[in-house]
Amino acid sequence: MDTAPQDAKEPEVPVLDALGPSGAYRTHNRQEVRDVTGAVMAELSLAPALFVNRTMKALRAASPLPAAQRAAALARAGDLFANARLGGMTPEEYERAVTRVSGLPVSVVRTATRTCAAxxxxxxxxxxxxxxxxxVADWRDPLARTGQALWTRRGEVLAVHVPGNHPGTHGFWPEALALGYRVAVRPSAREPFTAHRLVLALREAGFGDDQVALLPCGHDAADAIVRGADLAYGGDEIIRRYADDPGVLSLRPGRSKILLTAGTDWREHLDMIVDSVVRHGGSGCVNATAVLVEGDPAPLAGAVAERLAALPNLPPSDDRxxxxxxxxxAARALESYVLERAQGTRAWLGGTGFVDELGDGSAVLRPTVHQLDSADAPQLGAELPFPCVWIAPWSRADGIEPLRDTLVLTVVTEDETLVDALVAEPTISNVHVGGRATHWHRPGLPHDDYLGEFLMRSKTLVRV
Structure with a gap:
């Protein structure tokens, strides 16, 4: 018998507000944010184009904070992001929310919190x-009296459209604030919690409401964000529409790879290979999606498949x-796509399907391992949001062509001439020589070039 009061109400769904030049702005037009079971987690206020235009003008009219204040505010923001209650959420509540909507394991989200904060x-x-x-960074530098290059901004306002595949993608754009830009962020409707939390942390740390803004919105207003800025950066469909614009930096697919040449014992590097594939839940651009082997790839493919097959099926909130x-x-649609894409390959894992339903409207994306016949097989360029790896033979005759268009390449070899060629290849962004996982990174190193190379330019300055 139901004894609940007849006037009992469902708990209110939290609303993530737009954050404009006058503070939080709650709109009537909202978008539901659902978790992987389909349950509504939050509502996202969608800012109209008029509000976006006013915000962009306010950002442009504002002056940047002095450099020392920017440095101090960013240090405080990192600490606040990791440790403070922001927007009514503790760090643990924030991490649970991201886990529920992204489907990433909670351990991955916890690591991303620390990484983003750092x-x-x-x-x-x-x-x-x-x-x-x-x-020099300041025209007042004494070196400028005899003539010096000055590093200066290419504009004043940056538009950021960051995808919601992983919270770590938000760790880079605050560098624009460090350089004196004012920044407008359009959060992903799939996972808006990280962008919202980070903008709140930056404001709490000392950046004014006219220095950094959060502008959730539809496509028309999203275009207004790009048009109202001097430069734009990101990876969603809005940014890709402006891919030919030199003022727009579009995040590219990772297609990260591992190459093992002859004379290398792959058994010594199996842990690194599996870790490169599965770390971050296999969702990151730095995860290895292809492994090339000089020789027979079958023994390695079998060993990788055996390791990945042992991973458990668990809801993302489980620590394990x-x-x-x-x-x-969505999982079944992805499964159909991958199975069609994999036709003609040798499936070591996931050849008949890789979706395991959890019974609550969600499903685990289990790993797949496919062996290819050659290094020029078309599947080698496929990047997917789960541990999906293509393993292929490679020979010196193939050269570096199969390794092009790669964000991170780990190469295990003693051939320094080959390393010379890989380092010189313009379409390989990062090279790890030896048994270093593709996801390895630390603050201060370029990810896909330094963001500062896009945001800044050098000019000559001389003063008396």
Whole structure:
């Protein structure tokens, strides 16, 4: 018998407000944010184009904080992001929310919190590493009296459209604040909690409401964000529409890879290979999606498949979870796509399907391992949001062509001439020589170039 009071109400769904130049702004037009079971987690206020235009003008009219204040505020923001209650959420509540909507294992989200906080806290120091050695950062520098290069902004306002595949993607754009830009962020509707929390942390740390704004919105208003800025950065469909614009930096697919040449015992590097595939739930651009082997790839493919097959099926909130979860309908659509894409390959794992339903409307994306016949097989360029790896033979005759268009390449070899060629290849962004996982990174190092190389330029300055 139901004894609940007849006037009992459902708990209110939290609303994530837009954050404009006058503070929080709650709109009537909202978008539901659902978790991987389909349950509504929050509502996202969608800012109209008029509000976006006013915000962009306010950002442009504002003056940047002095450099020392920017550095101190970023250090405080990193600490606040990791440790403070922001927007009514403790760090643990924030991490649970991100886990529920993204489907990433909670252990991955916890690590991302620490990583993002560290990158934000180190942002001012990191951007200085991108400055040319011959340039000064301030025209008042005494070196300018005899003539000096000056590192200066290419604009004043940056638009940021960051995808919601992983919270760590938000660790880089605060470097623009370190350089004196004012920043407008459009959060992902899939996972808006990280952007919302980070903007709140930055404001609490000392950046004014006219220095950094959060502008959730539909497509028309999203275009207004890009048009109202001097430069734009990100990876969603809005940014890709402006891919030919030199003022827009579009995040590219990772397609990170591992190459093992002859004379290398892959058994010594199996832990690194599996970790490169599965760390971050296999969702990151730095996860290895392809492994190339000089010789027979079958023994390695079998060993990788055996390791990955042992991973458990668990909801993302379980501390033991290592695999990502999606709503079942989306997971089945992805499964159909991958199975069609994999036709003609040798499946070591996931050849008949890789979706395991949890019974609550969500499903685990289990790993897949496919062996290819050659290094020029079209599947080698496929990047997917779960541990999906393609393993192929490679020979010296193949050259570096199969390794192009790679964010991170780990190469295990004693051939220094080959390393010379890989380092010189313009479409390989980062090279790890030896048994270093593809996901390895630390603050201060470029991810896909330094962001400062896009945001800044050098000019000659001389003063009396």
């Amino acid at each position: 990158r934000v806290g180190e942002a001012y120091r990191s951007v200085q590493l991108a400055r040319p050695a011959g340039a 979870a290592r695999l990502p979860v999606q709503q079942t309908k």
